[in-house]
Amino acid sequence: MNGTVYCDWMEAELDALRQQSLHRCLRIVDDRGEEGGKWLTVGGRRLFNLSSNDYLGLAGDPRIADAARQAAEQWGAGAAASRLICGNHRWYADLEERLAEWKQREAALVFANGYMANLGVIAALVGRADAVFSDRLNHASIVDGIILSRARHYRYRHNDPEHLEHLLKKHAGHRRALIVTDAVFSMDGDAAPLSELVELKARCGAMLMVDEAHAGGVRGSRGQGLCHELGLHEQVDVIMGTFSKAFGVYGAYVCADRVLIDYLVTKTRPLIYSTALPPMVVAAVRKALEVVQEEGWRRTRLRENSAWFRRRLRACGFAIGEGDSPIIPWIVGDNRQALRLSQRLEERGIAAVAIRPPTVPEGTARIRFSLMATHTREELEEVIRQMQLAAGAGEVETG
Structure with a gap:
């Protein structure tokens, strides 16, 4: 393969990255x-x-591993299809009911992972005629979801509601506006000013999406996340979270009003075109959800x-x-x-x-x-x- 046309420029770029200690x-x-x-x-x-x-410390918990083992013995290793074909096994519905109760929202929807959830949800909610206002330090999956949506992308200074308000007023002519932020930022460890963001979204007629990946399981009386801890969970339009961090398993979820979840089932491409999570993973998540709440x-x-x-x-x-x-x-x-x-x-x-x-x-x-x-x-x-x-x-x- 040494003669392949892309080898030279790839090697040159890799060498440059090594020089910058970025390889x-x-x-x-x-x-x-x-x-x-x-x-x-x-x-x-x-x-x-x-x-x-x-x-x-749940990734190695034997109770969760045993739940996965029992499900694998009953259902096998894989889901065999997307959720909209025949991969939506009954444990999915049970888990989503438990998630909605836990988060005190009307409905929930489980995704393969957090990256797919952010890509799919953002691209489903906004398009070319819309605008997304995103914290400058948001996770890459949020940034990529905005790019995929083709909406106008306005980045506000990190945790700066005043700058966000300025941008919302300056770019008020779009069909729909979506504010999106991490709850706890993955590389800095600080929290978003969610109370101010809720106030701004209401005043400016925007939607608000909060990524609770690094707050779920950790914050809130039963681990529901930062939105719950602050009493704002009913005022946030879309709450996204993952099972791959505090839960110690894999996958992601979105909690929202029923109509929004129904809309996502029809419009979210990563959900429609991805094979469902294996039953053993869903079973492990169900057990982890119990442990997160109880312990x-x-x-x-x-x-x-x-x-x-x-x-x-x-x-x-x-x-x-x-x-x-x-x-x-x-x-x-x-x-x-x-x-x-x-x-x-x-x-x-x-x-x-x-x-x-x-x-x-x-x-x-x-x-x-x-x-x-x-x-x-x-x-x-x-x-x-x-x-x-x-x-x-x-x-x-x-x-």
Whole structure:
């Protein structure tokens, strides 16, 4: 294949990315079963896991795995078709009823994953004659959904309702307007000003969509998310969430009024043209939903861990982002420096991945720590000690 016409320009572009420390590669995780995923084995090295989104420590929960096993024995390994053909097995309907009750909305709709949900929902709700107003730091799936919709895309400054209001008034002539935001931002760990956004959407006649991917299971009295915690869940038009983070499984959902869900079933292309989730995955999600609601101690422990770890990092002089979530970014700035720090931490037994552009803005490369409810204070204290050693080894600025 060396003579293929695209090889030269691809190699040149990859070389340029390597020079900027922006090249990516896939690494094999040999094992993540120890202590429910709190420890990983990568390249034969045992690492303390500070990189996953398994906030409640449920990805390795034997009760959830057993629910999946029993469903696989009864239904097999796959759904065999899209939901609109013959893949809509009865457990889908049961799960969606439970989700609607949990979120206190009229209806729910399950998707294969969060990326497909955001792509499909946004493209179904708006088109060429419409406008989407999106936080500048929203997840890539939201950005891609807006591009796919062909609506006009107006980005407001991160968590800046005043700038959003300015844009809404300036671009008020569109057929429909959609405001969309993450609830908790995946790379910064801070929360959206949802009360202000609800007020703005009502005043300007817009729809509001909130992505609860990193808040679902973590926030709210029963893990319903940030919208619930703030008492705004009935005022948000579309609430999207995932099962791949705090739930420890896979998939996504949308909760809304019945008419909106009915509309999405007819109009959402990723739902219409994708094979349904396997029954064993849906069964695992159902069990995870039970555990998320019943075991509030996991949220309490996670909240305590997050607050304590943030305080200790600041006291030690580390430059970390604002917020109160389990996502805690150590802002480094330079891409190469972030990679070096990640490698030094790995050498000291810690899995903490370097996050670089385009995932984050230029000049804001970082180490993204992601805490779990199952982490202990002693383990996190040792992490801080190793961070200090890693920073000092290369005379890296902590703050």
